[in-house]
Amino acid sequence: ATSPSPDASTAPVLPGWTHVYSGKVRDLYIPAEAADVASADRLLMVASDRISAYDWVLDTEIPDKGRVLTGLSLWWFDQLSEVIGNHVISTDVPEAVRGRGLIVRNLTMIPVEAVARGYLTGSGLADYRATGSVCGVQLPAGLTEADRLEPAIFTPATKAALGDHDENVSFDEVTEIVGAETAAAVRDLTLDIYSRAEAIARERGIVLADTKFEFGTLPDGTIVLADEVLTPDSSRFWDAAGYAPGQAQESFDKQFVRDWLTTESGWDRSSDTPPPALPAEVVERTRARYIEAFEILTGETFPA
Numbered sequence: 633a634t635s636p637s638p639d640a641s642t643a644p645v646l647p648g649w650t651h652v653y654s655g656k657v658r659d660l661y662i663p664a665e666a667a668d669v670a671s672a673d674r675l676l677m678v679a680s681d682r683i684s685a686y687d688w689v690l691d692t693e694i695p696d697k698g699r700v701l702t703g704l705s706l707w708w709f710d711q712l713s714e715v716i717g718n719h720v721i722s723t724d725v726p727e728a729v730r731g732r733g734l735i736v737r738n739l740t741m742i743p744v745e746a747v748a749r750g751y752l753t754g755s756g757l758a759d760y761r762a763t764g765s766v767c768g769v770q771l772p773a774g775l776t777e778a779d780r781l782e783p784a785i786f787t788p789a790t791k792a793a794l795g796d797h798d799e800n801v802s803f804d805e806v807t808e809i810v811g812a813e814t815a816a817a818v819r820d821l822t823l824d825i826y827s828r829a830e831a832i833a834r835e836r837g838i839v840l841a842d843t844k845f846e847f848g849t850l851p852d853g854t855i856v857l858a859d860e861v862l863t864p865d866s867s868r869f870w871d872a873a874g875y876a877p878g879q880a881q882e883s884f885d886k887q888f889v890r891d892w893l894t895t896e897s898g899w900d901r902s903s904d905t906p907p908p909a910l911p912a913e914v915v916e917r918t919r920a921r922y923i924e925a926f927e928i929l930t931g932e933t934f935p936a
């Protein structure tokens with residue numbers, strides 16, 4: 633396991649593409665003929681099979697995780713296509729990353745982590761317990777873990793350096809960063825898209841508790857969706873059947889990993905030692921949960 637760093641990555645070498653950056657679980661490339669990112673007209677965004685837990689990128693990969701999350705993003709982009717455009721150009725990627733790579737337009741990214749929360753948990757709950765509000769949005773008194781927030785709230789953040797947590801900021805701070813018109817557009821789009829997605833997921837049995845979008849602009853200024861969207865890595869997925877406010881909800885996809893790490897592996901989470909490799913059974917059960925999420929939401933059979 634590693635504390636993520638943008639360069640020490642396991643990104644595959646891909647013909648025709650130059651690796652330029654790695655996040656915790658994703659790798660970004662530019663065309664080999666491009667001199668640098670700024671001059672590239674398109675990027676290759678690859679979702680790895682890496683999994684992150686407790687801010688560590690684990691040594692053990694989850695087979696098919698990258699393909700599931702890429703397939704989910706594509707399905708959501710299609711579901712949302714009448715509401716907003718997106719950055720996808722093509723899925724015709726090198727064989728080594730087939731099904732888990734997307735060729736996307738090189739956008740001018742809007743430097744805001746556009747977070748919508750329909751349920752109070754994580755850093756939103758922590759901020760609420762400390763101040764009674766989240767990102768400057770005052771909430772009613774007496775709320776508890778996982779309580780529904782209706783309507784959903786916009787709780788933007790600024791991207792932290794890799795390895796640090798994003799910093800929750802107010803709408804006014806977003807306005808200072810991107811200007812009033814863009815700030816309002818990002819807020820409205822974030823809440824509209826989240827609300828639509830939450831309803832779609834809920835009727836299929838999955839609670840989409842919160843999500844993080846990244847937006848970019850086309851040369852003509854049009855705002856479109858970038859990054860991955862509405863995946864278990866960019867959102868909290870809970871099983872609707874087990875939803876019960878007043879307690880921490882189980883992660884639909886990561887709970888087997890979290891439970892094994894904290895109860896059976898012998899790992900001391902409070903130490904700075906890396907977590908151990910996952911046993912095959914935990915890997916397989918986690919893989920099955922990713923495929924289950926894909927099939928529940930899309931209604932399609934995940935392709936072998």
Ligand SMILES: N#Cc1c(N)ncnc1-c1cnn(Cc2cccc(F)c2)c1
Pocket residue numbers: 653654655658659660675676677678719736737738739740741848858859860
């Ligand atoms: N998506 C997208 C995108 C775009 N369409 N245009 C310009 N920049 C980006 C872009 C830049 N960083 N990231 C996040 C990121 C980090 C690490 C690996 C990744 F795959 C992705 C996204």
